Structures are given as structure tokens and as C-alpha cells.
Amino acid sequence: GAGVSQSPSNKVTEKGKDVELRCDPISGHTALYWYRQSLGQGLEFLIYFQGNSAPDKSGLPSDRFSAERTGGSVSTLTIQRTQQEDSAVYLCASSYGHPDGYTFGSGTRLTVV
Amino acid sequence: LAKTTQPISMDSYEGQEVNITCSHNNIATNDYITWYQQFPSQGPRFIIQGYKTKVTNEVASLFIPADRKSSTLSLPRVSLSDTAVYYCLVVLNTGFQKLVFGTGTRLLVSP
Numbered sequence: 001g002a003g004v005s006q007s008p009s010n011k012v013t014e015k016g017k018d019v020e021l022r023c024d025p026i027s028g029h030t031a032l033y034w035y036r037q038s039l040g041q042g043l044e045f046l047i048y049f050q051g052n053s054a055p056d057k058s059g060l061p062s063d064r065f066s067a068e069r070t071g072g073s074v075s076t077l078t079i080q081r082t083q084q085e086d087s088a089v090y091l092c093a094s095s096y097g098h099p100d101g102y103t104f105g106s107g108t109r110l111t112v113v
Numbered sequence: 114l115a116k117t118t119q120p121i122s123m124d125s126y127e128g129q130e131v132n133i134t135c136s137h138n139n140i141a142t143n144d145y146i147t148w149y150q151q152f153p154s155q156g157p158r159f160i161i162q163g164y165k166t167k168v169t170n171e172v173a174s175l176f177i178p179a180d181r182k183s184s185t186l187s188l189p190r191v192s193l194s195d196t197a198v199y200y201c202l203v204v205l206n207t208g209f210q211k212l213v214f215g216t217g218t219r220l221l222v223s224p
Contacts, residue, residue, distance in 0.1 A: 004156075030209075031209045033211060033212070035214075041216065042200070042214045042215055042216040042217055043157070043200075043214040045211050045212075045213065045214075048211045050209045056211060059211075091156045093156065093212075095209065097208060097209050100147070100159045100162055101159075102157075102159060102212060103158075104155075104156025104157050104158065105156055106154070106155055106156060107154075107155075107156055
């Protein structure tokens with residue numbers, strides 16, 4: 001597609017439930033990134049996929065968070081046993097490898113109640 | 114990559130020029146300075162990148178002194194639609210890398 005697509009755009013879930021957030025990157029972009037942005041805060045790096053290399057998971061805040069990227073394209077970020085502090089906007093970006101080539105999606109706003 | 118420091122917020126009025134300065138004292142030889150802009154309810158978008166001296170595009174200008182320890186993003190004649198958060202990042206010029214965002218500068222443009 002023309003841009004990075006994320007779904008759902010909004011998600012309200014109960015504490016303790018699992019959620020899956022989806023990211024569809026720009027076709028041909030081999031790198032995919034997940035970030036989290038809490039209200040009024042900057043972006044917090046979560047995880048980064050590049051081609052067939054092992055993902056950089058250094059930003060995942062706990063083992064409740066995981067992500068996969070199937071076929072080098074679509075990625076799913078899974079949060080298990082959600083907590084209220086997980087409430088944030090989750091942003092996905094894809095890149096072709098140049099700093100001006102990062103394209104972000106509009107994010108998924110997750111609210112844990 | 115070098116840590117960046119920029120003001121938390123700035124206020125301006127329509128039609129004024131806005132300059133946002135970022136310091137990056139530990140910038141390395143291979144690092145470039147890149148600025149992103151984020152509107153409410155959207156992801157950040159690239160606006161400008163430079164290595165040294167001055168870079169200008171249709172959106173902004175970027176001034177980088179010879180020592181490269183700081184940079185200034187200049188927005189000419191801002192409008193209400195320039196209200197956004199502006200992030201200064203130090204990046205490698207090429208290759209795959211994760212972008213490390215600070216807290217950014219929240220610019221509010223008033224009528």
C-alpha cells in the first residue's frame with residue numbers, strides 16, 4: 001500500500017486480557033519497527049526487524065510483550081495479560097534503510113481498563 | 114549514538130520565525146542530524162537532515178555549526194498548522210538502525 005497501515009486504530013481491553021496489534025509495512029521496506037508512546041511522552045523503542053536477521057528486542061519492557069514478522073512483511077505485536085500501564089499509542093514504522101525513509105503508521109491507541 | 118537535548122516546549126505566533134536548537138555534544142564523525150515532526154494523533158514524519166553548514170527544503174532550514182555539537186531547526190513564518198512536536202535525532206547516514214527519540218520540543222503556534 002501507499003503507507004504503513006496499523007490495525008485496529010483503537011482498542012479497549014480489560015486488564016489481564018491478551019491483545020494483538022497488527023502492522024502492514026510499505027511494500028519493499030525490509031525493516032520494521034515498533035514504538036510505544038504514552039500520553040504526552042516521547043517515543044519508546046520496543047523492537048526492530050531487519051530482513052532475516054534476529055530481531056532487536058532490546059526495548060521490550062517485559063516478557064509479556066512479544067512480536068513476530070511473518071514472511072518479511074506483516075508484523076504482530078502481542079501483549080499478554082495486559083496491565084493499565086500498557087495503555088499507550090503503539091506505533092509501527094518501516095524503512096528501506098535510509099534515515100529519511102522511515103514511515104510511521106498512525107498507531108493503535110490501546111486502553112486497558 | 115549521541116544523546117540529544119532540546120527545549121521541552123516553545124510558544125510562537127503566526128507569521129513569526131521559530132528556531133529550535135538541539136545540542137548533541139558527543140556527535141561522532143559518521144553521524145548526521147535528523148529532525149522529525151509529529152502532529153497530534155499521527156506518527157512522526159521526516160522533515161530534514163544535515164551533516165554540516167546549512168540545509169534548506171520546502172519545510173524548514175537546518176543550521177549546523179562547524180563543531181557540529183548543536184543544530185538549529187528554523188521554521189520560517191509559522192502557521193497554526195505547524196503546531197507539533199519536533200524531535201532532533203542523531204543518526205548514521207545510511208544503513209538500518211533504530212531511531213532513538215527524545216522527548217522532543219512541543220511547539221504551540223497561536224493566532
